[in-house]
Amino acid sequence: MTPFHARLITAVLSLALMPVVAVAQSVSVRDDDTASPFPSNRHTVVDFGNATFRRVNLPRPDCAVRVSDCQDIDIINTLDGFSTQPRITVPFTGDIDVGSVSSETVFLYNLGDTQNLRGFGQKVGINQVLWDPATRTLVFEPDELLAERSRYVLVVTNGVRDAKGRRIVSGAALGGGRHRAEHHREMREGASAVRLGRGLAVAAASVFTTQSATGDLVKVMRRIKATNPAPVDFMIGSAGGAPVRAVFPLAGVAAVELQRQVGAAAGALAPQAVPLSALYVVPGAVGQIAYGRYQSPNYLATGQYIPATPTLSGRPQPQGTNELVFQLFLPAGAKPTAGWPVAIFGHGFTDSMFGAPWTVASVLASRGIATLSINVVGHGGGAAGVLNLTTAGGAVAVPAGGRGFDQDGNGTIDSTEGSSAAPPRSAISSRDGLRQTAIDLMQLVRQVEAGIDVEGDGSTDLDAQRIYYAGQSFGGIYGTILLGVEPSIQAGVPNVPGGSIAEVARLGAFRGLTGLALATRVPQLLNLPPSASLPVPFNFFENMPLRDLPPVVNQVPGAMEIAQVIDRWEWVQQAGNPVSYAHLIRQQPLPGSAAKPVILQMAKGDQTVPNPTSTAIVRAGGLQAQTTYFRNDLAVAANPAVPKNPHTFLTGLASPAGPTIAVLAQTQIAEFFRSGGSVVIDPDGPGPLFEMPLVPPLPEGLNFLP
Template sequence: MTLRSWRRTTMSAVGALALTATFAATAPSALAAPQPKADPVSLFPSNSLTVPDGRQLTGRRVALPTQNCGPAITCGLVQRLNELDGFDLDPRLAVTFSAPVDPAQMAQRITVQESRGGWRTGVDRVVYDRASNTVYAHPAEQLAPGTTYRLSVQGGPANKAAQDTFTTMSATDGLVDLRRQIDVGGRALGAVGIAPGLRVEGTFPAAGTTVDWAQDRGTVDPAPAPVPTQQLPAGSLLVFGSYLAPSWLQPDVTIRQTPTRDFGPLPVAAARLPFVAVLPAGKAPAGGWPVAVFGHGFTSSTNAAFLAATTNAAEGIATIATNVVGHGYGPGSTWRVTSGGTTTTLPAYGRGIDQDGDGDIEASEGSSASGGAAAVSSRDALRQTAADIMTLVRSLDTDVDGDRSPDLSGRGVTYFGQSFGGIYGSMLTGADPAISRAVLNVPGGPITEIARLAPAFRLLTTQSLQAAGLLNSQDRSRAFFQEQLPLRGEGPVTATVPGALAIQDHLAKATWLSRPGSPETFAPLIDDRRVLLQVALGDQTVPNPTSYTLVDAGDLWSRTSLYRHDRTGRTDNPHSFLLNPDNPAWLQGLAQVSEFLRSGRVADPDGTGAVWEVPINDPAVLLPLNFPNPALRP
């Protein structure tokens, strides 16, 4: 039995038991009495809510009603959804009945199947609205892009059968178009003056060199922060520089939506982006050192690359990194490198902007869409970042030390990313075959679910709901909203909190809009031989259910390594273990990274020990949040 067939069988059984047991425990006694005949009267999604459009790969374009669509931000969300060529890959299904129903029973009769037969899945994450007799649910498995499905309600003793068809959007097309433009070059890149290659601006031996980072936070910090380099092997070389990359981002941090049959929008500018690199000791082999691109986390920057390179440098792998859109503080940020008694100041090319006009540039300010485009969130910044790394990969084969031979090889480039770097790294690895192997550390998706479930990010969801006028609670501990959404594998929930269903609808639409810039969308494009995932049990920043979603979408269970923080005796948040020298697992995790990048072999960091499971023993362990404190659960 394959892991996917195990998952289908196990999840179907667990889901059915959970649905039945939970409803039996919570259903009102009135539902035990004979019910009036309940027929399905409407189904969503439906291709009746689209219009023909020959410019789209699906031949359709979404056409949701815009009359009485609510506040401006909600109407703007609907208008942007109406630019897409299909429905979400994990749509919020809605089946309305003519009379009350038992949601546990009805959920077992709802299926989603490819319209031409074959692949089929049931539903999960069921919510019931008594007021409208509507059962809401999601497919038990992520759907494929650009595919037509049949949503069916099977007939039974108390109701008729019903079905409708809907088509999913071409969710991967936008980023793939950007990659094609980078590969083809020509008019697309020549129009903004892109010249390939890295510009080396400073090289220094790691030994005896100190690096400080002066951050532009609106005014440049007069006391630069020290950057750790002492952990790097003796003889390592530090390299600072920049490169040009095409930018498709508009001032509001969005990429213009074009019909999916097009080649994508043309770049709007050329951006000079930073890179920092750590090279191993000694002379580069013929053709240059093998290169691993490092992707930093949310609110971090290229400064994290020095820690990330620790084991790579000892294993003969060069590490290179650039900044994510909106990160690295402002453009006035600089490196101050002191070596041999001389201090050199170099531009750090911060990509942060004062987006809110308060005079302060925060650590990730400029990484999400603004103004009327706020509903797009970080979708296009993530796509742009993935494209920036694609350009970086194609800018290698670079001579660093001036001997006219390459020190950085552009062949067989690998990637590893931590947290946010694992998120856009999933997109990069799925969309770009130039990445030969990748390690994705503590990733998850979709972004909207990370923001909803993670205690540190839940206030971001509060802000979006407040803008839409949807906050429905005075409870600060719940971030002023209650959404009543079950996790995957849990039993059905009957909505009882006023406003919860409106929040669910808003979150579902926001997730739909962001799906083209979300990691789980691209996971099915990743050949499992090219990837290793590292997940931490009880992660409070990228919660385990979101990691489950990403891994399951690509059926990458056999390539998932689980760090069992719960078996270490520690109760802190394990999310940052890979770059946290205070956690004994950091060098274990980095050693596993380096071994995989170098050889493709998946090593067990603690051998026969119990702290690492390689591969993960039981995928279902990632279904709960696994927070050490249950009060942290939304």
């Protein structure tokens, strides 16, 4: 062979091998045994007892080392699908240009509800994009809440570019990998259903099924509706050791004191003030205070969780019965023929029925609306607490209806103790306490429907056809859940609600609770050194971007691990997330239910339930036109005495500048209920402090005032 021929053969071989070399150097999506797109149905098993026909089956790590991860996964593996607001991760074989990632190049495609194919063909974009260079992983969330109990295909197109500007190529995600045949087929069929833009091709795909979120409470609601409850009992007062009817004319009540049970011993009581003066905001509006007792089914097992049941063939089972005390404020004046219209009012986290409900009752009563309330699961102190009333007829003691208990065994009962699941089910958090509270309120609605006779004269005192709901903060959260599943409530006003609870805690004033949960994990997950500005348990940074911001490049060690844990918490808690129920209020009411008139009240710069968690409910329920936005920034600018955290603007009667604002917001609720949900007033009319409806765009930032 001559030198010329040798050079010619070398050149030909080089040309022939160039495409192979180029492909070998091109970037693709990884899909192997160590890294693959998530979520994916490859991490499920078939389960025909579930409405999704699947059950999650995540692999467990070394449980001797990663104790908390195993505890979380044990709960996750009882679920019938993936989160409806998942943190989606896509690993790559090389670096990519994160600027090429958009809702056109990466998106989700709805393959339909597993039961009726509803939603098929809906395209969902992406948001909250992050690139982690260390693991070459793209992270993002869907641009909107995904439909529950539905199949989605995650599509990554070749519109995504690598760091050198070249299109990524198809890899094992479509062409190979160690997939089970069933999952391999599902991916290909899902990808084939997608219609792409011009010039784009599918480079990778992953099919996953979302979990059932609302079905259990719907089943419980129907069970409650099928019952005929025993009448409520008002003979729960005690005067000189003799039973008395716990119904009191307000004019005859000189003083009220709550003896709250704060310790494990029945005698461990501490006095707590009750805002009696709040009932006189509108003088003469409130006529009577009453306390009664009713029975409610208890679905919480020991450990404060609701046991999982098959979502198609099963139904949640009561674990017993709760004996609950309710509080009722009746308007003064002549009772309407059908009885007083009634607003159930839900109190907030750390509060009780002896707080916020008292601050709104007067304005509601001035419009002829009675106010009804109970203590939330885990709230109000222990069951041995007593409400002492000094009346014209003498001293009367009434059970305070506390629902807290010494859950951690340290001898004290904290303000929210018992509202969340205990270890090893800590990931559940308040999910089932919230659902049980919604159940207790559904039972209370049923009691009103069956007839409540306050006076004991044989007549009904509350109008079963005019039941409304309002609630503040935590009360807005479980209230949104209630409004979604309870058909007999005619209208509602969730005030400063937010979801998920994991996001409320992470972003706001309860951030320390998130840090505490990370600090007590085994192994611990705090990733920043403690300092004066970041003491334990605040010394963590998860680097999870808010909506509508440019992509974030993560350079924080440990942030990815923390974000994964928080995402798992949110996944576990979706059945107790108000965002999951928002669409049932107006967009997709349950069969036999009508769309409800609602007002969602929120405040700019809320530091307790941050704006992005409230707007999550607004977006999920299509409620922007129903949202009233309190402009606390303008209120503070006009009057520096207004608190910079506007979270309690509805109930802030004790604030140096709050009463006027509070009464304005309460009046909007009262007029709304008086009209049966047909009249929505702007609380300050042409003034600037309230936007009704909220002027777009939605406030997706924190907006905290310095």
